[in-house]
Amino acid sequence: xxxLLTGLRYFEEVARQGSLRKAADRLHVAASAxxxxxxxxxxxxGVALFERLPRGLRLSPAGELMLAQVRRWQHDExxxxxxxxxxxxxxxxxxxxxxxxxxxxxxxxxxxxRFGERFPRVRFALHTGLTEDILERVATxxxxxxxxxxxxxxxxxxxxxxxxxxxxxxxxxxxxxxAASEVRLSECRDYPAILPDAEMFRGSTLExxxxxxxxxxTPLAGCNRILAIKSLARAGLGVAFLNALDVARELAHGELVxxxxxxxxxxxxxxxxxxxxxxxxxxAAEVLVEELSVAIRALAPRG
Amino acid sequence: xxxLLTGLRYFEEVARQGSLRKAADRLHVAASAxxxxxxxxxxxxGVALFERLPRGLRLSPAGELMLAQVRRWQHDExxxxxxxxxxxxxxxxxxxxxxxxxxxxxxxxxxxxRFGERFPRVRFALHTGLTEDILERVATxxxxxxxxxxxxxxxxxxxxxxxxxxxxxxxxxxxxxxAASEVRLSECRDYPAILPDAEMFRGSTLExxxxxxxxxxTPLAGCNRILAIKSLARAGLGVAFLNALDVARELAHGELVxxxxxxxxxxxxxxxxxxxxxxxxxxAAEVLVEELSVAIRALAPRG
DNA sequence: TCATTCTGTTGCCAAAACGGCAACAAAAGT
DNA sequence: ACTTTTGTTGCCGTTTTGGCAACAGAATGA
Numbered sequence: 001x002x003x004l005l006t007g008l009r010y011f012e013e014v015a016r017q018g019s020l021r022k023a024a025d026r027l028h029v030a031a032s033a034x035x036x037x038x039x040x041x042x043x044x045x046g047v048a049l050f051e052r053l054p055r056g057l058r059l060s061p062a063g064e065l066m067l068a069q070v071r072r073w074q075h076d077e078x079x080x081x082x083x084x085x086x087x088x089x090x091x092x093x094x095x096x097x098x099x100x101x102x103x104x105x106x107x108x109x110x111x112x113x114r115f116g117e118r119f120p121r122v123r124f125a126l127h128t129g130l131t132e133d134i135l136e137r138v139a140t141x142x143x144x145x146x147x148x149x150x151x152x153x154x155x156x157x158x159x160x161x162x163x164x165x166x167x168x169x170x171x172x173x174x175x176x177x178x179a180a181s182e183v184r185l186s187e188c189r190d191y192p193a194i195l196p197d198a199e200m201f202r203g204s205t206l207e208x209x210x211x212x213x214x215x216x217x218t219p220l221a222g223c224n225r226i227l228a229i230k231s232l233a234r235a236g237l238g239v240a241f242l243n244a245l246d247v248a249r250e251l252a253h254g255e256l257v258x259x260x261x262x263x264x265x266x267x268x269x270x271x272x273x274x275x276x277x278x279x280x281x282x283x284a285a286e287v288l289v290e291e292l293s294v295a296i297r298a299l300a301p302r303g
Numbered sequence: 304x305x306x307l308l309t310g311l312r313y314f315e316e317v318a319r320q321g322s323l324r325k326a327a328d329r330l331h332v333a334a335s336a337x338x339x340x341x342x343x344x345x346x347x348x349g350v351a352l353f354e355r356l357p358r359g360l361r362l363s364p365a366g367e368l369m370l371a372q373v374r375r376w377q378h379d380e381x382x383x384x385x386x387x388x389x390x391x392x393x394x395x396x397x398x399x400x401x402x403x404x405x406x407x408x409x410x411x412x413x414x415x416x417r418f419g420e421r422f423p424r425v426r427f428a429l430h431t432g433l434t435e436d437i438l439e440r441v442a443t444x445x446x447x448x449x450x451x452x453x454x455x456x457x458x459x460x461x462x463x464x465x466x467x468x469x470x471x472x473x474x475x476x477x478x479x480x481x482a483a484s485e486v487r488l489s490e491c492r493d494y495p496a497i498l499p500d501a502e503m504f505r506g507s508t509l510e511x512x513x514x515x516x517x518x519x520x521t522p523l524a525g526c527n528r529i530l531a532i533k534s535l536a537r538a539g540l541g542v543a544f545l546n547a548l549d550v551a552r553e554l555a556h557g558e559l560v561x562x563x564x565x566x567x568x569x570x571x572x573x574x575x576x577x578x579x580x581x582x583x584x585x586x587a588a589e590v591l592v593e594e595l596s597v598a599i600r601a602l603a604p605r606g
Numbered sequence: 607t608c609a610t611t612c613t614g615t616t617g618c619c620a621a622a623a624c625g626g627c628a629a630c631a632a633a634a635g636t
Numbered sequence: 637a638c639t640t641t642t643g644t645t646g647c648c649g650t651t652t653t654g655g656c657a658a659c660a661g662a663a664t665g666a
Contacts, residue, residue, distance in 0.1 A: 001347045005306055006653090020614060033654045035615065044304045045384075046391045051583055054662045056613065061395035061585050062387055069383050073376060080372050081348075084365055088349045092364035280354050282364050309624090323643060336625045338644065357633045359642065 003077050007037035008070050011049065014038060015067045019056040086121040091282030096125040098134040098143035101226045102245045102271075111295050115288055122284050131203060138276055144285045145292065146274045150205060158277040161293040165243040166301045167205050167268030168260035172236040175257075182262040185215050192220035192238035194229050205269045206241045209261065230256065243269035245299060271296060306380050310340035311373050314352065317341060318370045322359040389424040394585030399428040401437040401446035404529045405548045405574075414598050418591055425587050434506060441579055447588045448595065449577045453508060461580040464596040468546040469604045470508050470571030471563040475539040478560075485565040488518050495523035495541035497532050508572045509544045512564065533559065546572035548602060574599060 002009065013023040014034060024031040038057075042049050049063035059067060087093050099108060104126070112124055127137065131148040138146035139156045151157070169188060171177050177187065195217070201207055210217070220238045223229045226246055233240040234255050242258075250256040261268075273292050275281060281289065305312065316326040317337060327334040341360075345352050352366035362370060390396050402411060407429070415427055430440065434451040441449035442459045454462070472491060474480050480490065498520070504510055513520070523541045526532045529549055536543040537558050545561075553559040564571075576595050578584060584592065 003308055003311060005308060008306060019612095021612085030655050031613095032615075032656085036653080039615085045387050047387050052614070053581070054613065058582075061397070062390045065383070065386060065390075065396065069379060073379070076372060076376070080368065083368060084348050084350050087365045087368075093368070094364070278356070279361075322641090324641080333626050334642095335627085335644075339624080342644085355643070357642065 001081060003080070004070070004073055007041050008073070010034045010037045011041060012067065012070050012074065014050070014057060015059055015063065018058065087282075090119050090122050090284040091286075092122065092144075092284055094123045094125055095145065095282075095285045095288055096127070096137075096143045097145045097147070098127045098129060098137045099147040100131065100134065100149055100271075101128050102149075102243070103147050104128045105246075106249050107245070107295060107299070111291060115291060118287070119284050130200060135274075138274060141276060141279065144275065144279075144281055145289060147292070147296075148272055148274070150203065150208075150270050151272050151274065156277050157274050159272055159274045160289060161273040161296050163271050163296050163300050164267065165245050165269040165271055165299060166258070166260050167209070167241070167243045168258055170230070170233050170240040170242045170247050170256050170258055171238075172234055173254065173257050174236055175239070177239060177259060178257045180259060183259045184262050185209070185213055188217060188239050189215055191218075193217040194232045194238045194240040195219050195222050196226075196229065197222040197224045200224060205243065209241070209268070243271075244301065245269075245271065271299065304384060306383070307373070307376055310344050311376070313337045313340045314344060315370065315373050315377065317353070317360060318362055318366065321361060393422050393425050393587035394589075395425065395447075395587055397426045397428055398448065398585075398588045398591055399430070399440075399446045400448045400450070401430045401432060401440045402450040403434065403437065403452055403574075404431050405452075405546070406450050407431045408549075409552050410548070410598060410602075414594060418594060421590070422587050433503060438577075441577060444579060444582065447578065447582075447584055448592060450595070450599075451575055451577070453506065453511075453573050454575050454577065459580050460577050462575055462577045463592060464576040464599050466574050466599050466602050467570065467604070468548050468572040468574055468602060469561070469563050470512070470546050471544070471561055473533070473536050473543040473545045473550050473559050473561055474541075475537055476557065476560050477539055478542070480542060480562060481560045483562060486562045487565050488512070488516055491520060491542050492518055494521075496520040497535045497541045497543040498522050498525050499529075499532065500525040500527045503527060508546065512544070512571070546574075547604065548572075548574065574602065 010023065010027060010029075010033075013027055014020060017023040017026065020035050020038070021031045024034045027034065038049065045062075045066075047062040048060050049066055050057040051060050083093055097108070108126070112126075116122070125143075127134075127143060129137075131151055134143070134146045134148040135151055135154060135157060137143040139154065146157075151159070153159075169177060169183050175191075177183055177191065180187075195201065196204060196206065200223075221228075221232055223232070226242065229240045229242065230247060230250060232238065234250065244251075244258055247256050247258055251258055273289065273296055275285075275289065313326065313330060313332075313336075316330055317323060320326040320329065323338050323341070324334045327337045330337065341352065348365075348369075350365040351363050352369055353360040354363050386396055400411070411429070415429075419425070428446075430437075430446060432440075434454055437446070437449045437451040438454055438457060438460060440446040442457065449460075454460070456462075472480060472486050474494075478494075480486055480494065483490075498504065499507060499509065503526075524531075524535055526535070529545065532543050532545065533550060533553060535541065537553065547554075547561055550559050550561055554561055576592070576599055578588075578592065
């Protein structure tokens with residue numbers, strides 16, 4: 001396989017050997033063929049690439065320029081063919097994932113680790129952002145796979161898998177609310193609330209929960225990162241409103257407790273796996289989507 | 304003229320248009336021809352460059368990679384062809400000159416300025432160094448043209464033109480030696496001498512002059528730049544030994560005076576224009592050599 | 607000094623690649 | 637149901653490419 005004109009390959013070899021016939025030997029072609037390519041190049045460029053010495057050919061100034069460029073091109077070519085070789089079989093060299101923060105913490109790292117063993121040459125681009133941002137990226141093709149919360153229906157997006165995550169309050173183990181097994185929203189009014197900032201709040205599960213009641217919370221802080229919300233809750237500063245997945249690791253370590261909201265009854269946090277509707281994914285990405293599907297199904301609250 | 308495979312040009316246009324037939328229209332070829340090039344590329348690369356949609360073609364991940372590379376290559380190609388176009392007619396884009404410091408001051412700038420009007424697109428690489436360095440560069444082809452002092456005969460170097468420059472002492476106008484019209488070496492013994500350093504001294508005219516007599520000078524300073532020697536002499540610190548060309552500008556301004564050495568009789572400072580013996584110079588360089596020849600001949604001491 | 611051995615170059619011819627034309631199947635728009 | 641637009645394929649003439657042999661010129665070896 002070659003991406004550059006054969007004449008350029010011949011040219012490089014002649015420049016290296018300083019002789020048509022030696023170059024022809026190495027290239028396993030007739031010297032006349034090599035000669036013709038060189039003459040053709042010089043004719044079409046209108047510049048002499050070599051000086052003709054009785055002893056062979058030597059690069060002219062123009063030839064030096066040309067040679068440098070051709071060498072760079074050959075380097076590029078080898079590199080490109082190598083990456084394309086990696087892609088062969090997997091369908092791509094890089095899978096671009098756009099996901100909400102919750103996934104970044106535990107689910108994705110584990111899953112990508114396993115996936116990496118099956119496809120060692122596939123790299124990942126992991127963008128974490130809010131639902132709106134994620135859908136935008138998937139729709140425009142900036143991301144191959146998207147995982148977001150409660151997405152609105154969009155024609156250009158194909159929704160592959162979804163799961164309802166438990167939504168509720170998250171507090172430190174020492175917090176009074178940790179005593180009950182379930183919590184009513186009205187009970188939270190008495191404690192400082194650790195809320196997402198305006199941008200995260202828009203379209204969130206919490207927004208819809210609050211919309212269904214007249215309860216007024218007493219905000220203590222508004223954060224633009226779930227990590228910050230959890231840290232404040234862990235420090236016992238107040239009550240946070242998250243889904244079960246957000247605090248999976250902290251629950252396992254006993255650093256936080258999760259108590260589902262009993263009322264109002266809302267269909268809370270839908271975690272949704274999606275991709276572009278009109279695009280067919282590369283093979284490796286298709287495999288990853290399948291693995292993500294089962295991983296997401298497994299997140300359904302037991303019972 | 305094109306340096307890349309036609310298939311790549313087709314590929315780029317198809318990627319741009321998203322359609323074989325539209326691309327074929329723009330390329331003024333049949334759609335089937337374009338299609339075959341694409342299929343051939345994909346076959347040889349073993350990777351699908353496009354996804355086939357009912358509405359046309361869309362780049363695959365591999366295709367995106369390929370396109371980026373092809374675009375870079377096309378950019379390189381345009382740029383290279385442009386420079387080669389400049390070279391056409393002049394024979395080169397850059398003339399590399401290696402010259403002694405004396406020339407750098409006045410002669411070369413003026414001459415290169417005039418030359419630049421005839422060949423506006425030709426650039427210069429001007430290396431100033433000592434004779435040994437200059438000859439080395441000319442011999443190895445690092446420089447196209449060399450101008451040096453008193454070169455030893457070397458087979459690989461072709462000496463084109465030479466001129467004998469007046470050699471003598473250089474002092475400030477207020478210096479006692481400025482009174483005489485000629486100076487004997489023995490008279491200099493009484494004044495501090497401003498000399499070149501060991502490296503500059505080796506092989507210099509001054510070295511040969513001193514070798515022919517038993518005079519012992521009283522060194523004040525050893526410099527590795529003629530500019531420094533002249534500055535010290537201009538400040539009246541002592542007597543310097545230079546050729547007429549070195550101080551041409553200072554003589555014109557009356558800042559220094561030049562007094563030829565009367566004895567011993569030496570063939571002093573031979574300024575020599577040279578180039579590589581086995582190389583044929585580019586056209587523009589050949590012209591510059593001719594202009595340098597007349598300029599150097601004009602340096603001969605009047606009378 | 608002559609013969610040999612390099613060099614690049616060219617004419618002739620076969621093989622391969624390329625491009626144009628027409629036709630086909632499939633899907634989208636009307 | 638019709639038209640339009642898509643990519644694709646078979647056929648055929650043209651163009652390009654490469655191999656073989658021979659040539660002219662210059663350097664090298666005996």
